[in-house]
Amino acid sequence: MSSLILRFTTLIFLPLAGLFAVFLLLRGHDAPGGGFAAGLVAAAGVALSCLTFGPAWVRRLLRLDPRGITGLGLAVALASGAPALALGRPFMEAFWAGKAGTPLAFDFGVFLLVFGAAAIILQTVAEES
Amino acid sequence: MILGVLAAFAAAGAAPLLARAAGRRTGWLLAAVPLGICGHLWRLSGAAAGNGAVPEFAPWLPDAGLNLSFRADGLSLLFGLVITLVGAPVLAYSEDYLADKPQRGRFYAFLLAFMGSMLGLVFSDNLLLTFVFWELTSVCSYFLIGFRHEREEARAAALQALVVTGAGGLALLAGALLLGEAGGTFELSALASRGSLEGHPRYAAILALILAGAFTKSAQFPFHFWLPNAMEAPAPASAYLHAATMVKAGVFLLARLNPVLGGTSAWRWSLIGFGTATMTVGAWRSLRETDLKRVLAFSTVSALGTLVCLLGLGTRPALIAWVWFFLGHALYKGALFLVAGAVEHETGERDSRSLGGLRTAMPFTAAAALLATASMAALPPSLGFLGKEALYGAFLAAPRRWWLLTPAAASNMLLFAAALSAGARPFLGKAAPTPRLAREAAPGMWIGPLLLALLGLALPFSSVTSALASAAVSAITGLPFEAVELSLWHGFSPELALSAATIVGGFACFAAARKIRGLGGGRAAPSLEGAYALSLAALFAAARAQTRVLQSGYLRSYLLIVLIATIMLVGAGVARGPLPSFDASSGVKPWEAAAAALVALSALAAAGTRSSMVAIASMGAAGYGVALLYIFFGAPDLAMTQFIVESLTIVLFLLVFRRLPKLVGVSSSLSRGRDAFVALSMGALMTALVLAAFDARTAHRISGWFGEHSVPLAHGRNVVNVIIVDFRAFDTLGEITVLALAAAGVYALLKPREAAEKT
Numbered sequence: 001m002s003s004l005i006l007r008f009t010t011l012i013f014l015p016l017a018g019l020f021a022v023f024l025l026l027r028g029h030d031a032p033g034g035g036f037a038a039g040l041v042a043a044a045g046v047a048l049s050c051l052t053f054g055p056a057w058v059r060r061l062l063r064l065d066p067r068g069i070t071g072l073g074l075a076v077a078l079a080s081g082a083p084a085l086a087l088g089r090p091f092m093e094a095f096w097a098g099k100a101g102t103p104l105a106f107d108f109g110v111f112l113l114v115f116g117a118a119a120i121i122l123q124t125v126a127e128e129s
Numbered sequence: 130m131i132l133g134v135l136a137a138f139a140a141a142g143a144a145p146l147l148a149r150a151a152g153r154r155t156g157w158l159l160a161a162v163p164l165g166i167c168g169h170l171w172r173l174s175g176a177a178a179g180n181g182a183v184p185e186f187a188p189w190l191p192d193a194g195l196n197l198s199f200r201a202d203g204l205s206l207l208f209g210l211v212i213t214l215v216g217a218p219v220l221a222y223s224e225d226y227l228a229d230k231p232q233r234g235r236f237y238a239f240l241l242a243f244m245g246s247m248l249g250l251v252f253s254d255n256l257l258l259t260f261v262f263w264e265l266t267s268v269c270s271y272f273l274i275g276f277r278h279e280r281e282e283a284r285a286a287a288l289q290a291l292v293v294t295g296a297g298g299l300a301l302l303a304g305a306l307l308l309g310e311a312g313g314t315f316e317l318s319a320l321a322s323r324g325s326l327e328g329h330p331r332y333a334a335i336l337a338l339i340l341a342g343a344f345t346k347s348a349q350f351p352f353h354f355w356l357p358n359a360m361e362a363p364a365p366a367s368a369y370l371h372a373a374t375m376v377k378a379g380v381f382l383l384a385r386l387n388p389v390l391g392g393t394s395a396w397r398w399s400l401i402g403f404g405t406a407t408m409t410v411g412a413w414r415s416l417r418e419t420d421l422k423r424v425l426a427f428s429t430v431s432a433l434g435t436l437v438c439l440l441g442l443g444t445r446p447a448l449i450a451w452v453w454f455f456l457g458h459a460l461y462k463g464a465l466f467l468v469a470g471a472v473e474h475e476t477g478e479r480d481s482r483s484l485g486g487l488r489t490a491m492p493f494t495a496a497a498a499l500l501a502t503a504s505m506a507a508l509p510p511s512l513g514f515l516g517k518e519a520l521y522g523a524f525l526a527a528p529r530r531w532w533l534l535t536p537a538a539a540s541n542m543l544l545f546a547a548a549l550s551a552g553a554r555p556f557l558g559k560a561a562p563t564p565r566l567a568r569e570a571a572p573g574m575w576i577g578p579l580l581l582a583l584l585g586l587a588l589p590f591s592s593v594t595s596a597l598a599s600a601a602v603s604a605i606t607g608l609p610f611e612a613v614e615l616s617l618w619h620g621f622s623p624e625l626a627l628s629a630a631t632i633v634g635g636f637a638c639f640a641a642a643r644k645i646r647g648l649g650g651g652r653a654a655p656s657l658e659g660a661y662a663l664s665l666a667a668l669f670a671a672a673r674a675q676t677r678v679l680q681s682g683y684l685r686s687y688l689l690i691v692l693i694a695t696i697m698l699v700g701a702g703v704a705r706g707p708l709p710s711f712d713a714s715s716g717v718k719p720w721e722a723a724a725a726a727l728v729a730l731s732a733l734a735a736a737g738t739r740s741s742m743v744a745i746a747s748m749g750a751a752g753y754g755v756a757l758l759y760i761f762f763g764a765p766d767l768a769m770t771q772f773i774v775e776s777l778t779i780v781l782f783l784l785v786f787r788r789l790p791k792l793v794g795v796s797s798s799l800s801r802g803r804d805a806f807v808a809l810s811m812g813a814l815m816t817a818l819v820l821a822a823f824d825a826r827t828a829h830r831i832s833g834w835f836g837e838h839s840v841p842l843a844h845g846r847n848v849v850n851v852i853i854v855d856f857r858a859f860d861t862l863g864e865i866t867v868l869a870l871a872a873a874g875v876y877a878l879l880k881p882r883e884a885a886e887k888t
Contacts, residue, residue: 117872
């Protein structure tokens with residue numbers, strides 16, 4: 001077990017990281033941010049937790065297997081292009097309903113995938129050590 | 130014809146299932162397929178009577194000149210009838226020959242696939258289509274030769290046949306492409322009517338390449354060595370492929386291309402030269418062998434040489450002799466191979482010196498053998514006799530006849546003796562003890578050879594034969610149809626004298642067989658077989674050495690190879706372009722310079738330090754410096770991503786370095802110098818590339834368009850994000866897929882080792 005300060009700080013940092021990630025995701029369209037940055041910020045939380053508490057703890061926290069999260073992200077990204085196909089338009093043409101639209105869904109898929117991929121790598125390497 | 134070919138392949142696909150379902154009757158049932166195709170061809174030959182031909186056409190790759198064009202003319206019908214007529218008894222024979230083997234179904238499949246390919250080959254009217262079927266026959270032959278794959282000799286022989294005929298096939302492809310380009314089309318009938326390519330600047334190359342293909346396939350000297358080794362195949366496969374059909378494919382191709390390539394002195398000299406050499410070498414080796422199948426294999430080599438020689442001569446009498454010889458040989462050789470297989474199957478012995486007196490134990494097989502031997506020994510009134518007579522007649526009419534007649538007569542005498550020793554001696558004389566007590570083979574094993582041998586005796590008396598021959602000759606020459614007269618008796622002619630002399634000389638050779646075998650200390654004649662073995666060994670050695678160097682297992686060598694290759698290839702391209710210009714007029718702000726300096730110094734520190742922790746930290750600092758540059762140049766999203774990725778990379782390095790062993794030594798200063806040089810060159814290359822890319826811009830900047838339309842079209846003010854998830858979302862989809870794959874790769878590489886270590 002690592003130092004008390006590290007553990008305490010990490011426990012505070014983790015929810016902040018999660019919130020910040022969602023914040024970046026949602027503001028990405030009009031201000032700096034977006035799916036990639038959001039996913040990476042969430043992954044940074046995972047990285048810190050792996051160093052502080054160990055990969056087993058992170059595994060329990062995430063509940064879902066990072067591989068599943070990655071696959072889900074890819075599926076969501078692909079699905080965001082489907083409505084266009086269903087309406088006979090070119091694949092991935094954007095459809096908007098007010099502030100929400102298919103690009104946002106795509107960005108969400110990107111977020112999940114980037115987070116999942118980084119989590120896979122971090123966890124695999126951490127569990128190996 | 131398309132239907133016939135497809136039927137054969139369909140039967141091939143169904144054969145394994147049928148073998149399981151129908152059991153001992155499979156061979157007989159499958160024999161119906163070639164018989165059916167034969168009947169179909171028979172009807173076609175009625176339509177193609179005289180000079181006619183029945184074409185069939187379906188486009189396949191019209192832009193490449195490759196079409197499914199088929200054509201049934203005299204030549205292809207001759208071959209087609211032989212393929213199907215010999216195929217049917219072979220299938221029935223296989224049933225009893227492979228009676229106890231469970232892989233019978235596979236054997237039938239390969240045999241039928243081969244039949245389909247061979248039929249496709251002879252009926253094809255497109256040169257490229259012919260090549261496709263050509264290679265298919267080589268592949269089927271590989272599987273059939275290596276059928277008893279537990280034996281190493283069989284595997285080696287199959288590989289040898291495949292490599293030799295495959296190399297010839299490559300040459301054939303090159304020649305075919307050149308021929309098609311020279312003639313303007315790949316359709317054989319169009320090429321034939323276009324006339325000879327003599328005088329074309331590429332004629333010599335085309336001829337040489339196509340001859341390479343034909344000679345390897347038809348086992349001409351010096352490429353003949355694969356055929357005797359191919360006797361590892363089961364007897365029915367040897368009978369079908371290596372006697373009656375596949376080896377004749379090369380000769381067939383030469384006959385097909387006779388109107389286009391033939392008639393020139395180069396053609397005549399090459400074919401007559403190689404053909405005569407093959408004829409003599411084959412006959413000589415045939416008598417020196419004692420293994421039944423090898424005797425027959427070498428005599429096949431000799432027969433192929435004769436066919437090539439006759440084709441080279443090209444006169445009408447020569448071509449008529451060619452048809453008789455081809456027909457006779459296919460029938461008697463097929464029968465003899467099947468007989469040899471039956472003898473081996475029943476007695477367990479394959480050496481002709483140890484066999485004798487089998488006529489009492491195996492009467493029907495003996496009858497088939499003796500009849501076929503009579504044809505091979507050219508005794509009247511067989512088809513073999515007709516062929517030999519016509520051969521002598523054609524040679525007598527040729528200029529410089531004694532150059533042809535002497536080797537022909539000598540070869541025929543040797544072959545006569547070989548025929549007697551392989552086909553007649555095992556059945557005549559005193560009975561000799563054999564490993565297994567000899568008894569008559571199953572009906573399937575003697576009905577086939579008997580029928581084939583009887584055909585060899587009956588055909589000279591049928592008018593059908595001459596009609597078929599006439600059509601074939603007219604197809605080969607491209608000249609109008611002219612009936613061929615068929616008569617066994619021409620009066621007391623020089624040919625008859627030669628035939629009589631051959632018989633006498635043949636008996637003499639037979640009597641002196643043991644002495645002939647002892648000549649030369651039993652050493653084999655020179656051939657390319659040694660060269661084949663050497664080149665194969667050299668190839669394997671080179672492959673091993675190259676793999677040792679390139680696939681050393683060290684990440685640093687892989688990286689070095691990739692970087693050096695990139696530097697050389699891309700550098701060559703950049704060096705050929707204009708020198709990149711460096712415009713410093715816009716000025717560099719002091720904080721930008723500071724960030725750049727941070728990056729450079731951190732990189733130097735990472736390369737120069739001996740402590741891994743310092744190296745990791747320096748690399749992280751370099752990354753942060755780059756992120757700073759992004760901020761200064763107005764790319765906040767990029768900077769954010771760069772900061773986090775750099776931090777994550779540092780974390781990963783820390784996790785990995787905890788596991789690495791303590792570094793004992795560092796690489797020598799020589800390698801460090803080399804690595805520094807490569808790294809600096811790569812950096813310089815990338816710099817030059819980026820600067821060159823700036824100068825190479827010719828089109829309008831698209832970023833303006835994106836900036837203007839980001840809000841109205843995509844409802845977003847962050848142009849970068851809008852481009853990523855909207856305008857160029859498809860590209861992003863590809864990128865994230867790659868990212869997912871990379872993560873999967875890390876997982877796949879690390880996880881199994883961890884599981885193994887835990888156990």
